[in-house]
Amino acid sequence: MYNFEFQNPVKIIFGKGEISKTGKNIPVGAKILLTYGGGSIFKNGVYDQVKASVEGFEVIEFGGIEPNPHYETLMKAVEIVKKENITFLLSVGGGSVLDGTKFIAAAARYAKGDPWRILSMRAPVLDAVPIGAVLTLPATGSEMNASSVITRAEYQEKLAFMSPLVMPFFSILDPEVIFSLPEKQVSNGIVDSFVHVIEQYLTFPVNSPIQDRFAEGILKTLTEEGPKVLANRLDYDSAANLMWSSTMALNGLIGSGVPQDWATHMIGHELTAFHGIDHARTLAIVLPGIMHIMREQKQAKIIQLGERVWGITDGSANERINRTIKMTAGFFESVGIPTRLSAYQVGAETIDRICDRFTKRGYKIGEKANIGPGEIRLILEDRL
């Protein structure tokens, strides 16, 4: 195990009916900007529960934060925060709304010029408006971490930043929000959470049995509970297990003291930037290619994944790896997510554009920083 530091102060409030505790977790006298997305919260009852809970607070609303939240949209909220002297941001939505709210929190207090630098230059975040979150969709893990991913539409750029200052003070996770989710969002959430675990697990062994078993426990739970939620959206227990899996997948715990990859995400982000493909779907496309092309470097962990999650216990190393890749891609397909570029009408010309971008950036990715434009080409060609 590597040396590490781990600290995650987010207060998790989990379970049915808990949205009613929103207000009492916000500082008395706070002036709130309530951020949300496309408006599903008005249909599923979440908005009404939140509003009832924050009665007595001064609340301004800012809706329309899109999936892969746009810098351009968020900067409008930043203006409101400044003009209205907002002191608390309440994110009511999924990971995109929360990621966007994290950027609003940091950008509104950014004192050194254009806040775009927080993303483009990883300029340090020295202050942020406090955030609370009511989660409406299990997927990104943003509710219990310091990360945010933002898209700048005009540049077709999708970039991330991290700061402990944008971790929510509290996140309310009521699994009942899953009851009204469309199938596509549930599928995306399952795959997104699955690949979050994989990015922190499928690297090389460093003798870290706690981290490995926790990771495998989340993966196994996602493979068992995810399909149950798809089959019956009103199954509260399975919804709860999916939601908790999704949070545990990316709160820093399983990634502490172990190597991490994130190449699937970085390549996937480009597919979203160029084609607007849902984030989770890009991961489902890229991951099998990474497993195939990087199979030597990842051999021990792919075999361990096959054995402990998919029950593959015999065959040569190569056979086991092939079957593990097949089971993993098959799982994504089984929850309704195509894993080939062709299914999204994406062809070879996009591969050229993505490789160009990585060539310009000049750095390599993956747990050994050895995936460059050449490897990315092979990975994506494997997924045509």
Next chain:
Amino acid sequence: MYNFEFQNPVKIIFGKGEISKTGKNIPVGAKILLTYGGGSIFKNGVYDQVKASVEGFEVIEFGGIEPNPHYETLMKAVEIVKKENITFLLSVGGGSVLDGTKFIAAAARYAKGDPWRILSMRAPVLDAVPIGAVLTLPATGSEMNASSVITRAEYQEKLAFMSPLVMPFFSILDPEVIFSLPEKQVSNGIVDSFVHVIEQYLTFPVNSPIQDRFAEGILKTLTEEGPKVLANRLDYDSAANLMWSSTMALNGLIGSGVPQDWATHMIGHELTAFHGIDHARTLAIVLPGIMHIMREQKQAKIIQLGERVWGITDGSANERINRTIKMTAGFFESVGIPTRLSAYQVGAETIDRICDRFTKRGYKIGEKANIGPGEIRLILEDRL
């Protein structure tokens, strides 16, 4: 899964050499009371590392905090904190030193009379001196939780309190401290951590696969890595895995959203109070008795434990339970901890005294609050 709240803001600093970061995690200008135990920190180099790191701070030392820390000892430290205007407590030791330091922290700021009430009446803790910890022994999990157990020698009482205000601001976990531990302390730590997990796991199913698999992951790791540490105290990787298991065993995570038992601890505390038996050893005595006497209530989880941790996959329910109890007690014995009262020269008269105490207290214990003096008698008689 039950509804739950989870928040654990402790900053974990994990790995070899990390004790050198002690000073830079303490507020500038703090006046420190450095608390420690019997003096092993002077022999294993930890004291020197800590002192080098806190150079420049004003530091007063308070040693002699005993295992099962005594109220009487701790109150002497409380006087020093008040008289010297101490603003930060630095616990350098194992779980007893840290539990004691937590009580010092709360008692020194207790404004409503005798601080004994914090323990005897669970009087609310409204303020506490900030704490940092350098851990020298993996066992209690105190480094990442809000709990403290204190003994009042004159009453032969061992009582607990909890408050988020006494959670350490940081805990430094350098697995190298294990290199010089005597065998007995390693054995105790393995069993203590194991039973912490069991108290949060071996109850009844509530459909909580994440919590179950995390718990099983810790148990399995303890059974694999514990013996390696006993066999070779200089095996850094195994020491690190044991240390991380021990912290994860009792930081609130695996117990969130599930029923908890704690009867083994509550009965075990009486054995320590009357006979001074090491805490972990009392747990090793009591747990097999709880598993046997409460086998109906715990049936599903005992069978799951047997299957997933001990590999017991066939036989009738009763056979599987018997084998699981045998494997569990056998594991404790295999790491050098006797599991029978007779091995500690404790006989039937102690059982009477313990049952008397529970009769006087008038409440029942266990995950269904159905273990009273009658059941406790059966449990302990099973362990003679």
